[in-house]
Amino acid sequence: MKIVYVVLTLMAVGFLAGSFYISYDVLSQGSTDLYPTWKAAQLFWKENVNPYDERIGQESQETIYGRPAKENEDEFQFVYPFYSIFHIGPLALLEFQWAAAIYIEVLLIGLLAAMALSLNMIHWLPSPIVLAVLLLFTLLGYFTVRGLLLAQPGFLVYIFHLMALWAIAKNRDTLAGVMLAFSTLKPQNSFLVVPLVLLWAFVIHRRRILTAFAGVFASLLVVSFILEPDWFDSWLDRVTGYAGYAATYPTAYILADIFPEPLDTVLYGVFSGLLVLFMLNFWKALLWDGDTNNLWWVFFLTATVTLMISPRTATTSYVEMYPVLYITAMLMSHKKQIWIVVVGALVLLFGYWVLHIATVPPKSEGGAGREARIVYVVFPVLILALLWGYRRSWPQLDSTTPAG
Numbered sequence: 001m002k003i004v005y006v007v008l009t010l011m012a013v014g015f016l017a018g019s020f021y022i023s024y025d026v027l028s029q030g031s032t033d034l035y036p037t038w039k040a041a042q043l044f045w046k047e048n049v050n051p052y053d054e055r056i057g058q059e060s061q062e063t064i065y066g067r068p069a070k071e072n073e074d075e076f077q078f079v080y081p082f083y084s085i086f087h088i089g090p091l092a093l094l095e096f097q098w099a100a101a102i103y104i105e106v107l108l109i110g111l112l113a114a115m116a117l118s119l120n121m122i123h124w125l126p127s128p129i130v131l132a133v134l135l136l137f138t139l140l141g142y143f144t145v146r147g148l149l150l151a152q153p154g155f156l157v158y159i160f161h162l163m164a165l166w167a168i169a170k171n172r173d174t175l176a177g178v179m180l181a182f183s184t185l186k187p188q189n190s191f192l193v194v195p196l197v198l199l200w201a202f203v204i205h206r207r208r209i210l211t212a213f214a215g216v217f218a219s220l221l222v223v224s225f226i227l228e229p230d231w232f233d234s235w236l237d238r239v240t241g242y243a244g245y246a247a248t249y250p251t252a253y254i255l256a257d258i259f260p261e262p263l264d265t266v267l268y269g270v271f272s273g274l275l276v277l278f279m280l281n282f283w284k285a286l287l288w289d290g291d292t293n294n295l296w297w298v299f300f301l302t303a304t305v306t307l308m309i310s311p312r313t314a315t316t317s318y319v320e321m322y323p324v325l326y327i328t329a330m331l332m333s334h335k336k337q338i339w340i341v342v343v344g345a346l347v348l349l350f351g352y353w354v355l356h357i358a359t360v361p362p363k364s365e366g367g368a369g370r371e372a373r374i375v376y377v378v379f380p381v382l383i384l385a386l387l388w389g390y391r392r393s394w395p396q397l398d399s400t401t402p403a404g
Contacts, residue, residue, distance in 0.1 A: 031100035032076065033316070034151035036060045038099055040078035041085040041092035044228075051078045051085060052234035063096075079238045080153070082231035083220040084185040087156065104151050110159040111138060111319065117166040118323040121296075122395045124330045130338055133345040134329060138322065142352040143379070147316035154317040156182075157189045162323065164197065165299065168209070169397055173201075177212025184217065188310045189317055192302050196283065200295055203287050242312065251308040251380050254373045272309040279305045293396040300324050301387050308380050315376055321383045328386050331393055352379070 039060055040051035049055060060076035061069045069075045078085075085092075091099040115138050119125070126134060138144060147155050160183035167176035180197060183190045194213075201209035224231055249257075252275060256267035279302055285291040286298045303320045307313050325348075329341045352375075359372035387394075 031096070031104070031149075031151035032064055032074075033153065034100055034103055035064065035096065036076045036078045037080060037084060037153065038088055038092060038096060039063075041088040044085060045092050050228060050231075050234065051082060052231070052238050075241075077238055077242065079235075079242045080185060081187065081235055082224040082228055084153070086220070086223075087153075087182075087185060100151050104148055107148060107151070107155040107159075108139075110155060111144065114159050114162040115322070115326065117162050118326045121166050121169045122327060122330055124333075126329065126333065127338060130329060130333055130341055133342050133349075134326060137325070137345050137349045141349055142356055142375075143315055143318040147319060150316060152314070152316040154186050154189055154314065155319060157186045158317075158320045158322075161190075161193060161299075161303070161320065165296065168197075168206070168295070173206050173208035174212040177209040177214075178216050180209070180213045181216035181220065184220075188312060189306065189320065191310075192279075192306045193299060196286075196299065196302050197295075199283075199287055200292065204292050249373055249376050250310050250313045251377050253311075254377055257373075275305045275309055294394070295397045296327075297387065297391060297394040300383075304380055304383050304387065308384075313376070315371060315379075318379050321380065324383050324386055327395065328390060330395075331390055348382075 036056055040056050043049035043053075043056065043059075044051050057075045057077040058068070061067070064076055065073070088099075088103075091102060094102075112135075115134065125131075146152075160179045164176045164179035164183070167173065167179060176197075180190075180194050184194060198210060198213060201207070228234075250272075252271040253268050256264045256271055258264075259267055282294075282298050282301060286294055300321065300323060304324075307317055307320065325345070329345070332338075332341050355378065356371060356375055359374055361370045361372060
């Protein structure tokens with residue numbers, strides 16, 4: 001048995017060393033989603049420059065493009081809430097390649113930890129072959145690789161959400177509240193799921209979730225206003241400007257954009273409204289009709305709807321929906337459908353890469369840096385179908401005993 005532990009330890013060390021080498025030597029060469037946040041943190045801590053100053057975008061563009069951004073190109077401005085620079089921490093003091101490599105390694109380990117927490121939460125140990133294909137998809141799936149190449153902070157939001165759900169399942173309510181507060185660093189991914197969990201906690205008297213969230217979130221805001229009193233207005237200006245150059249499309253917008261103007265704008269609102277009404281029907285069942293044990297299903301439905309309607313949604317945020325695949329794999333495995341799980345995971349893994357490569361826009365439209373709209377649509381629609389198809393057999397959370 002000791003030999004097994006030694007071998008596993010050596011394998012883990014080898015994996016970490018190898019992945020860090022790849023992160024430093026390969027992945028850190030991109031990391032364009034991280035760069036503006038890193039630059040904003042660096043200039044703020046070293047020179048007290050407002051993170052929303054034009055200088056952030058100018059220096060980011062010079063580093064990434066080697067020139068100022070052209071019309072309709074990403075301006076690489078800092079567009080997150082002020083307190084998001086806190087999570088960069090001491091990485092702001094390092095040169096960018098080292099900072100990016102460490103950050104990517106944290107994201108990678110966090111993805112694996114989120115998968116482990118998901119399986120632990122539902123009390124499932126997959127068979128070796130199912131575990132292997134789930135790991136393969138988690139590590140090499142299109143959304144994972146793209147997110148790691150860009151060093152996408154949205155991965156952290158997913159990790160914080162999973163840690164919050166796991167903490168709720170284990171009655172560690174203070175930890176859950178803290179993780180929910182941290183997840184607000186990217187509001188477009190959290191603006192529905194965080195209120196859902198807070199309302200649920202209020203309904204079933206899990207007050208520590210509420211107090212922990214309120215304490216941490218208030219602290220983040222207070223410190224932000226102390227350090228940069230007018231950050232909120234500056235942030236809103238940046239968010240408004242971001243909509244003018246960001247090439248990201250929620251599913252509801254893509255479906256509406258089939259129609260001519262101004263009908264497309266109206267239909268985007270209609271499609272988004274219908275999805276929200278569909279979601280709120282299950283919020284009602286969870287919060288008012290006594291179905292409080294169904295938090296997990298409603299949470300992932302809410303996360304999926306969020307990504308389908310949020311005005312600026314990148315496919316790198318689709319990792320938020322990975323646990324739906326894990327839980328679906330568990331339910332199918334229990335029905336002795338292991339080979340369907342294996343084949344389905346492999347088809348999804350390779351199929352999405354084929355879909356992206358076959359539909360990537362030409363260089364005149366951004367080349368590999370952009371994605372065809374169908375890449376945005378297929379996965380959330382699939383996840384929505386899985387959620388609906390397995391809604392009656394979804395694992396339940398025992399919410400009857402508040403944390404002590």
